[in-house]
Amino acid sequence: MLHKKIHFCSQCGGDEVLMQVPSGDTHARPVCQDCGHIVYQNPTVIAGCIIEHEGKFLLGKRAIEPMLGKWSIPAGFMENGETVEQAAVREALEETGATVEVLGPYSIFSVPQMNQVYIIFRARFVGFEQPFGDETSEVSFVTKDEVPWNELTYPAIGQILTRYINEEDHGQFGLYMGCYEQGLVHPFGNANPCIN
Ligand SMILES: [Zn+2]
Structure with a gap:
């Protein structure tokens, strides 16, 4: 469309x-x-983050349609007047109640069929600051063995978490860029001078 x-x-x-x-x-x-x-x-930008904390990462269970009852990393539409990093931090706070610090970009992928661009960061959990919002019914820190693979919102979320777990095991994170059909992981260090 x-x-x-x-x-x-x-x-x-x-x-x-x-x-x-x-x-x-x-x-x-x-x-x-x-x-x-x-x-x-023009396409809309969706910002989100994988929130890391002591070898686990934070997932939220959706309380609304679409994908009611499914689990995802926090992500949502960027608003006018904010940077994409601010959007990711805001979505994390709104959907999980957590304050986070952005560590670096992790995945940039286009969905031209939906006129959407997803920009996903890695972020560090700072603390829970407020109750999670109405879009969420539950939040949980999960280990790589506890991911509800069959209850994730979209295949792309499963793909990004699979890569994240694999890279965490190897201690080096890359930057994925691509679209639904094809993509490429670029080697990338943890430090990003563009963030702060
Ligand atoms: Zn007119």
Whole structure:
């Protein structure tokens, strides 16, 4: 789904919004035939983190649809006015109640079928600061042997946790970049000068 169908123009209320390549543009976009308003639709960024603590990491159980009752690392849509690191820290606090410190990027992957980009960090658990939010019914620190593999939200979460566990065993974390079909793990140290 490259573009959502636009039925009414947000500027003039006109009901004839057609896909066209605007003058000087390279992509077809919804264009209002009454006032010429062009709707730019771009991918959304989802930020999240693997929260590490004493050989375990923190998972949350979803209290809402989609994927009600399934487990995941905390992640959610980035908001305007924040950095992607701030978004990951905020989502961790909202979904698990935990304060975390971002350690470094861990996975950057695109889902062009959904017009989404996921940016997942490794983070250090600092402490529980508040109760977890309404989106979560339970949180739990799990070891690599306690991961509820059959109760994870999405296959991509299982893949990222599998790689994380494997790399933790070897004491060296890489940076994954890719998409659903293909990807590559880049060797990467723990220190990242871009974070702080
Ligand atoms: Zn219009």
